[in-house]
Amino acid sequence: DADVTQTPRNRITKTGKRIMLECSQTKGHDRMYWYRQDPGLGLRLIYYSFDVKDINKGEISDGYSVSRQAQAKFSLSLESAIPNQTALYFCATSDSSGHTGELFFGEGSRLTVL
């Protein structure tokens, strides 16, 4: 089983619908992140959380919200999806006590907004 699990892996939805992407991890890491990836662009940070009570906006948080339900769970919501939110979304974790701060990624959630 994957250490960082994302659901759903693929989702097609319509403009205006509410969508939730879920992420859970068994690595015991304290830090969790949501990124989106678009062709020709680097990974862009949407939100990150360094602990259960800590939520921070990334560079492209508009139109998104998150919830850190537990240390192991971090969900991303699109309240009213729009076509330019069509992208590949990755959840990632890291360990603040680690030497490098290396990120461990989930397998990705491909979202298509029609």
Added chain:
Amino acid sequence: GQNIDQPTEMTATEGAIVQINCTYQTSGFNGLFWYQQHAGEAPTFLSYNVLDGLEEKGRFSSFLSRSKGYSYLLLKELQMKDSASYLCAVIMDSNYQLIWGAGTKLIIKP
């Protein structure tokens, strides 16, 4: 502003050596990652450099020059499975905030 530059695409031959460059201009620097990403899959960690010099790990090596804002990933004895995108990322600060390059797509030909 923050910026990381990598070539968009490179082609190499199976069994050969390829060097993928990464240049960066960032307001902070606490280290540099290289990740490998196969199409449609998650990025996976390859290397970490924080001091100048070469870090070797099997067929892959990564080099860093902080004064030049430059890193490269060297892949030796290329195999078909090395066809992937290679992502360079700079750690901006002590909280490990990252800025990512757009990635270099490496195509391996027989």
